[in-house]
Amino acid sequence: MIEVRNISKSFGDLQVLSDVSLDVNEGEKLAIIGRSGSGKSVLMKHIVGLLKPDSGHVYVDDQDLCCVPYERLRELRKRFGVLFQGGALFDSLSSFENIAFPLRYFSSLSESEIEARVQECLDLVNLSDVGAKNPSELSGGMRKRVALARAISMEPAYILYDEPTSGLDPETSNTINDLINHLASELKVTSVIITHDMHSVLEVADRVAFLYRQDLEWVGPVAEIHDCANPNLNSFVRASEYKIGDSSTATSLSEPSP
Amino acid sequence: MREPRDGYVARPLVVPAPRRLSHTAARSAVLDSLLAPFRALGQYAILIGRAFASVNEIRMYWKNLFIQMVRIGIDSVPIVALAAAFSGAVLTVQTAYQLETPFIPKTIIGSIVAPSIMLELGVVVAGFILAGRVGARIAAELGTMRVSEQIDALEVMGLNSVGFLILPRVLAGIVMFPVLYVVSCVVGIGTGIFTGHIGGFLSVSEFLEGARQFFQLLDPFIGFIKSVAFGFIVTSIACYKGYYTGGGAVGVGDSTTQAAVLSCVFILVADLLVAMLLL
Numbered sequence: 024m025i026e027v028r029n030i031s032k033s034f035g036d037l038q039v040l041s042d043v044s045l046d047v048n049e050g051e052k053l054a055i056i057g058r059s060g061s062g063k064s065v066l067m068k069h070i071v072g073l074l075k076p077d078s079g080h081v082y083v084d085d086q087d088l089c090c091v092p093y094e095r096l097r098e099l100r101k102r103f104g105v106l107f108q109g110g111a112l113f114d115s116l117s118s119f120e121n122i123a124f125p126l127r128y129f130s131s132l133s134e135s136e137i138e139a140r141v142q143e144c145l146d147l148v149n150l151s152d153v154g155a156k157n158p159s160e161l162s163g164g165m166r167k168r169v170a171l172a173r174a175i176s177m178e179p180a181y182i183l184y185d186e187p188t189s190g191l192d193p194e195t196s197n198t199i200n201d202l203i204n205h206l207a208s209e210l211k212v213t214s215v216i217i218t219h220d221m222h223s224v225l226e227v228a229d230r231v232a233f234l235y236r237q238d239l240e241w242v243g244p245v246a247e248i249h250d251c252a253n254p255n256l257n258s259f260v261r262a263s264e265y266k267i268g269d270s271s272t273a274t275s276l277s278e279p280s281p
Numbered sequence: 282m283r284e285p286r287d288g289y290v291a292r293p294l295v296v297p298a299p300r301r302l303s304h305t306a307a308r309s310a311v312l313d314s315l316l317a318p319f320r321a322l323g324q325y326a327i328l329i330g331r332a333f334a335s336v337n338e339i340r341m342y343w344k345n346l347f348i349q350m351v352r353i354g355i356d357s358v359p360i361v362a363l364a365a366a367f368s369g370a371v372l373t374v375q376t377a378y379q380l381e382t383p384f385i386p387k388t389i390i391g392s393i394v395a396p397s398i399m400l401e402l403g404v405v406v407a408g409f410i411l412a413g414r415v416g417a418r419i420a421a422e423l424g425t426m427r428v429s430e431q432i433d434a435l436e437v438m439g440l441n442s443v444g445f446l447i448l449p450r451v452l453a454g455i456v457m458f459p460v461l462y463v464v465s466c467v468v469g470i471g472t473g474i475f476t477g478h479i480g481g482f483l484s485v486s487e488f489l490e491g492a493r494q495f496f497q498l499l500d501p502f503i504g505f506i507k508s509v510a511f512g513f514i515v516t517s518i519a520c521y522k523g524y525y526t527g528g529g530a531v532g533v534g535d536s537t538t539q540a541a542v543l544s545c546v547f548i549l550v551a552d553l554l555v556a557m558l559l560l
Contacts, residue, residue: 071437073436073437093441098439100436100437100439103437105434105437107430107433107434108430109429109430111429111430111431111433111434112431114429114431125438125439128341128438128439128440129438177438
C-alpha cells in the first residue's frame with residue numbers, strides 16, 4: 024500500500040504541491056488527473072522517491088521513503104515499475120536489451136531464462152517481433168509498449184504510468200488502456216495512472232484523484248466523477264466531454280447530406 | 282507604402298515599466314549569484330564523492346568501465362596522435378629557427394624539444410583535445426539521458442545512477458589519459474625527429490643525443506601526474522555538468538559547452554599547480 028501524507032514541495036519560489044495526502048490501496052487502479060503543471064508528475068516522483076518532499080512523508084508498504092537510507096530506498100524501488108512519459112528507453116540498446124537490462128542486474132536468471140522472460144513481456148504488450156529494433160526505429164506507441172514491457176519485466180507490485188496515452192492516436196491509446204487493464208487483472212498489480220486524458224480515466228480507473236493548483240481537491244470512485252460538487256473538477260471533465268462532442272459534430276458535418 | 286486597413290486604430294506602443302526589485306529581493310539576488318559558484322563546487326564535490334563511495338559496486342559495472350575505457354582512451358588515439366604529431370613537428374621547426382647560429386650545437390634542439398613535449402606540450406595538447414572530444418561527449422550523453430528521464434529510469438530500477446554512470450567514466454579517464462599521454466609523447470617526439478631530419482635541421486642521432494643529454498626522469502613523471510589530474514578534471518566536470526543538466530535541448534547544449542570550457546580552464550589551473558608543486 025502507498026500512503027502519501029501531507030507532502031508539500033516547492034522549486035524555488037514555485038509551490039508545486041501543498042499538503043497533499045493520498046492513499047493507494049492494494050490492487051486498485053488510481054488515476055491522478057489535473058491540468059498540465061498541476062503537480063501530477065511531481066507527485067509521482069515523490070511516490071518512487073525520486074524527489075524528497077519539503078515536508079510530509081510517503082510510505083510504501085509501511086516504510087517511509089523520505090527517511091530510509093539510500094540502499095534501502097533502492098530495494099524499495101525494485102517493487103515499482105514506471106512507464107515514463109517519453110518511455111525513457113536507453114537509446115543505445117535494442118528493445119530486447121532494454122527489457123533485459125533490469126533482469127541482468129537484479130535477477131539470478133540465466134541468459135536463456137532472461138531471453139524467455141523478455142519474449143514473454145514482449146508478447147504481453149503485443150510486440151513479439153520488435154526485440155532487435157532500436158528505440159529510434161519504433162513509433163511513439165511502440166516505444167511506450169516496449170517501455171511498459173521493461174517496467175513489468177521484474178514483476179513489480181506497483182506500476183506507475185506517467186501520461187501513458189499522451190501524444191498517441193486514439194487507436195493506440197485504446198491499446199495502451201487495454202494493456203493497463205490487462206496487466207492489472209493478470210499480474211494483480213497496483214496501478215497509478217497520471218493523466219489528463221479523461222477517456223483513459225473512464226476506461227481504466229477504479230478511483231480518481233484530482234489535483235488542482237497544488238492541492239488534491241477531490242478523491243473518489245470514477246463512477247461519481249460526473250456527479251461531484253467540485254466546480255474545478257466539473258469544469259475539467261466538461262472540457263474533455265466538449266472535445267468529444269465537438270469532434271462528433273465535425274464528423275457529422277463532413278458526411279454528405281441526403 | 283501600405284495603407285492602414287479599414288477600422289484600424291493605431292494604438293500607442295506601451296512599453297512595460299521595468300520591474301523594480303525591493304531592496305531585500307535585490308540583496309538576495311546578488312547574494313545568490315555570489316554564492317552560486319560555491320554551491321556548484323559543493324554539489325560537484327558531493328556528486329564525485331558519491332561516485333567514489335560506490336566503488337565497492339564496481340564489479341557490477343565492470344562492463345560499463347571497459348566500454349568507457351575504449352571510448353575515452355582507444356577511440357581518442359587518432360586525434361591525440363594527430364595533434365601531437367603537428368605539435369612535435371612545429372616545435373622542432375621553430376626551435377631550429379630560433380637557434381640558427383653556429384655557436385649553439387644542433388643537439389640543443391633535441392634537448393629542448395623532447396623535454397618540452399614530455400613536460401608540457403604532450404599532456405596539455407592531449408588534455409585540450411580530450412576536453413573537447415571526451416568532455417563534450419560525456420556531458421551531451423548524460424545531459425540527454427537526464428532530460429529524457431533515462432537517469433530517472435535507472436534509479437527507479439534500483440540502480441545507483443551515480444555509480445553506474447559517473448564512476449566508470451571518471452575511472453576510465455584517470456586510467457586512459459596517461460596512456461594517451463604516452464601516445465602523445467611518442468608521436469610528438471617521433472615527428473620532431475622526422476621533421477628535423479627531413480627539414481635538414483639536424484640528424485636523427487643529433488636529436489637523440491641532445492634528448493639524452495638533458496633527460497631527467499622527473500620530466501615524464503610530472504607529465505604522468507598531470508595526465509592523471511587532467512583525466513580526472515575532464516571526466517568529472519563533464520559528468521557533473523551532464524548529470525545536472527536542466528531543460529531540454531538548450532540545456533544539453535549549455536552543459537556541453539560549459540563542460541568543454543570549464544575543463545580547459547581547470548586544465549590550465551592544474552597545469553600551473555602541478556608545475557609549482559613539483560618543479
